[in-house]
Amino acid sequence: MNHILPPLPYGVAALEPYIDARTMALHHDKHHAGYVEKLNAAVEHFPELHERSASWLLLNLNKVPEEARVAVRNNAGGHVNHSLFWAAMTPKGKGIPAGHLADAINRDFGSFEHFKSRFEEAAAEVLGSGWIWLARAQQNGGRLRVFTTPGNGNPLMQGHFPLLVNDIWEHAYYFKHENRRPEYLKEWWPVVNWDEVARRFQRTDHNASNHWAAEGELLLEAG
């Protein structure tokens, strides 16, 4: 069992009322656990992959045997993205970004309010299941951009470095918000862990953006 479900960095009720405890428990203990279990099953018969991290597998799918590739893509993506998602939230959310990160958001989106609107709009437009990201674009010197990925994709697969993520699969919000994804997105901001976003931002600040993909395995580690 190479891949292990990481514990939540807070209790299941810690993000109430923004993320309800029942959703959090099922999301972590069933959905995320399911991806870990299926990832272990997908690589079971390929010893050459046993020591590889989920991030490495996601970024090196061309080195994964073809018969395992779809399962590895979906489940390594689910595992990596959920790990980033838990770290992207905190019960001690400060509500707004600070420092160089705040400057970059103002520079690239005009204002924090514009950024939030762009993020919410882009997420609302995703048809079906996916993820919404704030990421540093591979082009233009690492400018900040909003990206969406369908299924369990990750922006780093296209060379864009992820800073913040929200899960927009229905299982992330359905108990509380039913089919109202825009409501979930709008009410989510108080639990964003801006310290973690800033940490990720600073970690790549000194790097030329075209090196991100090469360093990606480590850069995808959460927290």
Ligand code: MN
């Ligand atoms: Mn999820």
